[in-house]
Amino acid sequence: MTQFWRQALAIVKRDLIVEGRSRETLAVVLPFAAAAVFVVPFATDALEARLSTIAYPVYWLVALLFGMQVALRQTGVESQAQRRQLSLLGVDPVARFAGRVIAGSALVLLVLAVTAPLIFLFYNPEAIPRPWTMAGVLVLFALGIAMLSTLAGDVTTGLAARTTLASLLVVPVSVPLLLGAAQTLESLIRGRTTLPWVLTLVITDLVLAVTGVLTARSLEESNT
């Protein structure tokens, strides 16, 4: 294994250990997401036919907002002293970016995996014909949200309004991810080709990855 991936995996391990100790995603964000899925029917007349039509839009909205919250929180746990230490130890900023994105994606996937059965339980949506294709789409979506949140987290590090500002930066830019994931699901259900929407997701992920790699050093310079 190369030095780069050893460093990246060390960052992944560190972030997941921090999450394991604080349990903020498991104990706070996931119950909050579950509660959000549960309360939406109270805002409509809760007829089964209507709930069935809004099931997937509710899922994507919850996935976006809570996934973003998890990924942003996870990028915010690193203090300036820790960042300086990593910099002095010679940890490659790109490896740091990769490590944080992988850990963030794992947590976002956890949110997606926990909320999906709740949607099926409470909303009775149409069945998904090829669930494995959808699983791959969820991985691409989680990667994109994690990369976007990591970038927004880095750009807003140390600011008083970090939480709200980072969300404002993430939500409009996440639209290609949301569009790609939601339209792939819609195309699967309607029996249409999914290729253009999967490509939208892949291209958006690639653009975000390239941006992250190109700006990692500059952002580290700014944040240490």
Added chain:
Amino acid sequence: MNRSIARATLGSLALIAITAGLWLAFMSSPDVFQRDYVRIMYVHVPGSWLAFLAFGVTALASLAWLISKRMVFDRIAEASAEIGVLFTTVSLLTGMLWGYPVWGTFWDWGDPRMASTALMFFVYLGYLALRRAVSDPTARARRSAILGMIAVVQVPLVYFSVTLWRSLHQGMTVRPDGIAMDGSMVAALLVNIAAFTVLYAYLMVERTLLARLETETAVVETELAGRSVERPNLEGLA
């Protein structure tokens, strides 16, 4: 030429050009189907063009800052983003005003150009919010330069949205096979685009100058605050 005379000349030129453009807009022939509502286009299209131009300039100035670290590029990026947001607002509002009588609705989700323009507007609002949240000039310049380069991806997305997705929005008027418009309309549109571009140039000069003055004022204020918290002279009191 003295700088203030040059600025005044550019301002006067912008005023004359805008007046001429609006006069042509009211004098040009009405559309067969849209009737007089077509005149909204003479403000809507230049507004959209300036939004694209302004955000493109923001991205280029951001890149120039990342390479050279010269603060003038940061000021250009800021000024252009602010003007871009202003003209995106003009474009969105005029589009909605035109949409109501012609399409029967102010907002149509079936039009990807409208939706993507609104998204671009929010992205640049985020850019401006980020600038206001960072107080250190170098950190502000670096962070906003990175965001300015990411955000520009929206511009081609908005421009090509009418060809990428099925849309209610009018397609490209100027195409390789010709112009799908009456001559007087084309003339009025081109004059207005040119006039709004001169206005953009004038606003850029004024806003960049203001940004420089803001920086200089911030330095003076920091120095004053620094002096007021100097350690008191206690010599001879112990």
